Amino acid sequence: MTSTTSRTVAVRAPGVVLFLAFIDIFALLPTVAPHVEELGAGPIGVGLAVGAYSATNLPANVLGGILVDRWGRRRVTLLGLLGAAAAVLGYLFAGSVATFLLARGVHGVAGGILIPAIFAAAGDRTQRGTTGRTFGRLGAVIGAAAVVAPAGAGVLRQAAGTPAVFLAIAAALVLGAIIAYLGVHDAPHHLGGGSPSTTPDVEVVVVDSAERAPAMAVPTGSPPASSQVLLGLLRVGMVRRALLATAVLTAAVGVLAGFLPAAATALGATPSAIGSLFTVYAIFAAGVMLSPLAGHVDTGRADTTITVGLVALSGALLTFAVAPNLAVALVGAAVFGVGYGLIFPAVAAATSSSASAASRGRAFGLFNVAFSLGLAAGPPLTGGLVDRVPAIDPFVPVAGLALIAAAAVAGSAWFRRRTAGG
Numbered sequence: 001m002t003s004t005t006s007r008t009v010a011v012r013a014p015g016v017v018l019f020l021a022f023i024d025i026f027a028l029l030p031t032v033a034p035h036v037e038e039l040g041a042g043p044i045g046v047g048l049a050v051g052a053y054s055a056t057n058l059p060a061n062v063l064g065g066i067l068v069d070r071w072g073r074r075r076v077t078l079l080g081l082l083g084a085a086a087a088v089l090g091y092l093f094a095g096s097v098a099t100f101l102l103a104r105g106v107h108g109v110a111g112g113i114l115i116p117a118i119f120a121a122a123g124d125r126t127q128r129g130t131t132g133r134t135f136g137r138l139g140a141v142i143g144a145a146a147v148v149a150p151a152g153a154g155v156l157r158q159a160a161g162t163p164a165v166f167l168a169i170a171a172a173l174v175l176g177a178i179i180a181y182l183g184v185h186d187a188p189h190h191l192g193g194g195s196p197s198t199t200p201d202v203e204v205v206v207v208d209s210a211e212r213a214p215a216m217a218v219p220t221g222s223p224p225a226s227s228q229v230l231l232g233l234l235r236v237g238m239v240r241r242a243l244l245a246t247a248v249l250t251a252a253v254g255v256l257a258g259f260l261p262a263a264a265t266a267l268g269a270t271p272s273a274i275g276s277l278f279t280v281y282a283i284f285a286a287g288v289m290l291s292p293l294a295g296h297v298d299t300g301r302a303d304t305t306i307t308v309g310l311v312a313l314s315g316a317l318l319t320f321a322v323a324p325n326l327a328v329a330l331v332g333a334a335v336f337g338v339g340y341g342l343i344f345p346a347v348a349a350a351t352s353s354s355a356s357a358a359s360r361g362r363a364f365g366l367f368n369v370a371f372s373l374g375l376a377a378g379p380p381l382t383g384g385l386v387d388r389v390p391a392i393d394p395f396v397p398v399a400g401l402a403l404i405a406a407a408a409v410a411g412s413a414w415f416r417r418r419t420a421g422g
Contacts, residue, residue, distance in 0.1 A: 013183025014122040017077065019141045020176035021114055024084055024169050026149035032104070035162050041097045049097070052104040053111070058372050060112020065120075065365020066226045067113055069358060072186035073121040076361075078177050080114025085173035091166050116364040121184050123352035123360050131353050132302075136294025136345035140286040147282055229359050233366060237416050238302065238354045241409045242347040245306045246370040248405040249343050251378025252313050252398050256281075256336065258379040259394040260320060260329075269326050280330055281337040288341025294349075302350045303413035309342030310406035317399035 036049040068076045087110055090103035119138075126134045157165050233239050264274045288294070296305045312335050319332030348367065355363035378398065386394050 013179050014118050014125070015138060015141050017081070017176045017180050017184065018115075018118050018122075018138055019145050020172045020179075021081070021084075021111070021118065022142050022145035023149045023172050024088065025111065026146050027153035027165065027169055028088075029153075030150050031153050031157060031162060031165050035091070036097060036100055038162075039094070039097050039100055045097045048101055049104055052101050053108040054372060054376050056105045056108030057112040058369060058376070060109040061116060061368040061372065062230075062362075062365045063109075064113030064116040064368075065362035068117045068120050068361025068365070069226075069229075073117050073124065073361070074180065074184045074186055076113055076117040077121065077180045077184050080110050080117060081173050081177040081180060083110030084114060085170045085177070086110075088166050088170045088173065092163055112368070115368050116361050118184075119348065119352070119364040119367070120361040123355075123364070124185075124357055126352065130295070131349040132295040132345050133292075135348035135352070136289035136291075136341075139289040139294075139341070139344040139348070143282050143286045143289070147279070226362060229362050230366065233355060233359060233363050236354050237412060238350050239363065239366070241303065241306065241412055242350045242354070243366060243370040244405055245310060245343055245409060246347045246367060247374040248310065248398075248402055249313065249340065249347070250371050250374030251382075252317060252336075252374075252402060253340070254375045254378035255317075255382050255394060255398045256320075258383070263320060263323075263395075264326065264329060267323065267326050267329060269329075273326060277329060277333045280333040281340070284334045284337025285341040285344075286337075288338055289345055291341075293342060294345040296346070302346045303409055305342050305346040306350075307406045307410045307413075309339045309346065310402045310409065312336070312339030312342065314399040314402035314406070315339075317395040317402065321393040321395040321399070 032049055033046050036046055039045075041049060064076065064080070067079075084107055087103050087107035090106065091100060094100035094103050122134060122138060123131070153165050153169075156168060260277060261274050264277060269277075293305070296302070316332045316336035316339060319335065320329060323329040323332060351363050351367045352360060382394050382397055385397055386392055
C-alpha cells in the first residue's frame with residue numbers, strides 16, 4: 001500500500017466505520033420489538049428489550065472514553081465492532097426473552113465504547129481549521145445510515161426473515177472491523193504499542209479559540225486519574241455548552257420521532273406523507289452539514305452557530321405545534337433540519353477541539369452521554385407533562401427548552417469573552 005493510499009484510508013476509514021456502526025443501530029430499530037414479541041414478550045418485555053441497549057450504553061460511553069485514551073483508538077474500535085457483532089449474532093441464538101435481554105445489554109456496552117473511539121480517531125486526523133467540516137461530513141454519514149438502514153432492514157426482514165437481518169448486521173460490523181484494522185490509527189501518544197499511557201506529559205484541555213482562556217492542566221508525573229480528566233473537561237465552558245446543546249438537540253429529535261407522526265396524522269397526512277416530513281428534515285440537515293456553514297466553528301464562531309441552531313429548533317417545534325396543514329409542517333421539518341445541521345457539527349467539533357489527544361476519548365465519552373440522555377429522557381418527560389397537562393402541545397415544552405439553552409449558550413459565551421477582555 002503506497003503512502004498516499006495509506007493516508008487516504010486513514011482519513012476515510014472513521015467515516016466508513018461510523019456508517020457501518022450506525023447501520024447496526026438504525027437497522028435494529030424496526031426489528032427488535034417484533035422479534036422479542038415472537039419470543040413471547042409482552043409490553044413490559046418489549047420495553048425492556050428496546051431500553052436495555054440504552055441502559056448499558058450510557059455508562060459504557062464513559063468507560064469507552066477512558067479506554068480509548070488508555071488503550072488507543074484502534075484497539076477499542078476493534079473491540080467495540082467485534083463485541084457488537086458477537087452480540088447481534090447472540091440475538092440469533094437467544095431462545096428466551098431473558099437471553100435476548102442479556103445479548104441486548106452486551107450490545108449496548110459494545111456500542112458505548114465504539115462510538116467515542118470512532119469520533120476520537122476522526123478528531124485526531126482532522127487538520128487545524130477543518131474540524132467543523134470534518135464532523136459535518138460525519139454527521140451526514142450518520143444521517144445517511146438513518147435513512148438507509150431502517151428501510152433496508154424492513155425489506156430484508158420481509159424477504160428473508162429476521163435472522164437474515166441479524167446476519168447482515170453482524171457481517172457489516174465484521175467488515176467495519178477489517179476496515180478499522182487497516183485504517184483507524186492511534187493518537188501519537190499511543191503509537192508505541194497501544195498500552196495504557198504512561199507519558200509524563202501534561203494532559204491539556206484546550207479551551208476554544210473564542211474564549212482565549214489558558215489551558216487547563218493536571219500535574220505531571222504518573223497519568224492523571226480519569227475522574228480528574230473528566231472534571232477538567234467539564235470545567236471548560238465550551239465543553240459544558242456543547243454538552244447542553246447536544247442533550248437539547250437529541251431531546252428534540254426524540255420528541256419529533258415520538259409525537260410528529262400523530263400530529264401529522266391529525267392534519268390528514270398519509271403514512272407516506274409522514275415519512276416525507278422526516279425525509280425533508282434529513283435532507284436539509286445533511287445539506288447544512290456538508291456546506292461551509294459547518295466550518296464556522298473553526299473560525300471561533302461555535303457559540304453563534306449553536307445558538308442560531310437552537311433558535312431554529314425552537315422555531316421548527318413551534319411551527320409543528322401551530323401548523324394548520326401539511327405544507328406548513330413541511331416548512332417546520334426543513335427548519336428543524338437546518339437547526340440540526342448547524343448544531344451537530346458545531347458541538348462535535350467543539351468537543352474535539354476542547355480536548356488534547358490524550359483526553360479526546362473521554363471528551364467524546366461525555367458527548368455521547370449527553371447525546372443518549374437527550375434521546376432517553378426527552379420523549380418520556382414530555383409525554384408525562386402532556387399527560388398531566390393535556391392542554392400543552394408536546395412540541396411547546398421542548399421549544400421552550402431550546403430557547404432557554406440558546407440564551408444560556410449565548411449568555412455564557414458573552415460573559416466569558418467580556419471577562420477575558422476586561
